[in-house]
Amino acid sequence: MVEVRLDRNVLEPNARIAEGNRRLLADHGVFALNMIGSPGCGKTTLLETTLRRLTEAGVRTAVIEGDLETSRDADRIRSLRVPTVQINTRGGCHLDARQVAGALKDLPLDDIHLLFIENVGNLVCPTAYDLGETEKTIVLSVTEGHDKPVKYAGAFDTADFVIVSKLDLLPHTDFSLETARADLERIKPGIRIFPLSARTGDGMGQWLDWLRR
Numbered sequence: 001m002v003e004v005r006l007d008r009n010v011l012e013p014n015a016r017i018a019e020g021n022r023r024l025l026a027d028h029g030v031f032a033l034n035m036i037g038s039p040g041c042g043k044t045t046l047l048e049t050t051l052r053r054l055t056e057a058g059v060r061t062a063v064i065e066g067d068l069e070t071s072r073d074a075d076r077i078r079s080l081r082v083p084t085v086q087i088n089t090r091g092g093c094h095l096d097a098r099q100v101a102g103a104l105k106d107l108p109l110d111d112i113h114l115l116f117i118e119n120v121g122n123l124v125c126p127t128a129y130d131l132g133e134t135e136k137t138i139v140l141s142v143t144e145g146h147d148k149p150v151k152y153a154g155a156f157d158t159a160d161f162v163i164v165s166k167l168d169l170l171p172h173t174d175f176s177l178e179t180a181r182a183d184l185e186r187i188k189p190g191i192r193i194f195p196l197s198a199r200t201g202d203g204m205g206q207w208l209d210w211l212r213r
Contacts, residue, residue, distance in 0.1 A: 014129055017097035021104060021132025028109040032117060034131050036155070037139035038148075039121030042165040042198060044073045046139065047116055049198040051080050053208050054114065064103045064117045066095040073118065083107055094125035097132055114211065123148070127155040135160040142166050142175035149183040156184060161192035163207070168197040 009015070025032050037043050047063065054061055062083040065074040074086040085103040087095060100117065107115070117133060119126040138159040140148055143166055149156045156162065162184055164177065177195060184191050194210070196203030 011128065011130075014097045017101055018130035018132040021097055021101055022134075024104060025109070025115065025132060025134070028112070030109055030112050030115050031135075032115040032131075032133045034117045034119060034126075034133035034136040035139060036119045036123065036126045036136065036159070037121065037165075038123050038141070038144060041121070041139045041141040041144060043118050043121075043139050044076060046163065046165055046196075046198045047118060048076060048080065049201075049204065050116075050208065050211070051077065051082050053204065054211065055080070055082070057208075057212065059113050059212065060111055061114045061116065062107050062112045064095075064100060064107075064115065066099075066118060066120045068092070068120060083112070089120055093120055093122045094129050095119050095131060096129050100131045123152045123155045127158045137161050137163055139163045139165050140180070142170050142173050142177075145174070146176045146180040146183070149180060149187055153187050156187050156191075159188070159191065161194065164193060164195040166197060166199075167195050167202050168200045 035043050051061055063077045064085050064087060065077065066087050066089065067073060068089055068091055071086045074084050077084045085106050087099050087103055095117065117131055136159050138156055140162055142164065164180065181193060184193060194203060194207045196207055
């Protein structure tokens, strides 16, 4: 019997394509943000408010929308007259670099400052796949509970920063912002945290200032 060792990283092909995406975006001066979060955490609502404010400030944006089915989220973004490409994964739990590479061909990269990639709603699968983004954020809703970071520590460790969304609902939940901050700091010391409400605008100023910078 001959033993054959297969040491090749199964994500290596994705990593190669991701690097190509990253080079392409850099060549066009585009900052790309990969947004990850559970279903219902408020990614699309946050995007809508963010895009409106950035457009008013003269920042040119585009969006890649990842969903299992339908174009409902993409339609919401297109209503803001923001260039948007829909990717339906047909059951796939994440976007991959090849799908994003295809979507980039349909975007006017020379006319974009910021590209938002709204990943499929999931806190597990998307974290393993580099898409070629500049930075990655996890959106954590106060309605999900402050224990999410410790339950999904591996996911939060991959994030460059965390957005705590739906801050307006904080008085109606048991969510402890202090506990979440402490756990996130233990998981990834120095990680940036943006607590905000896209509905009321609370905390949006700091988030938008960071994006503009």
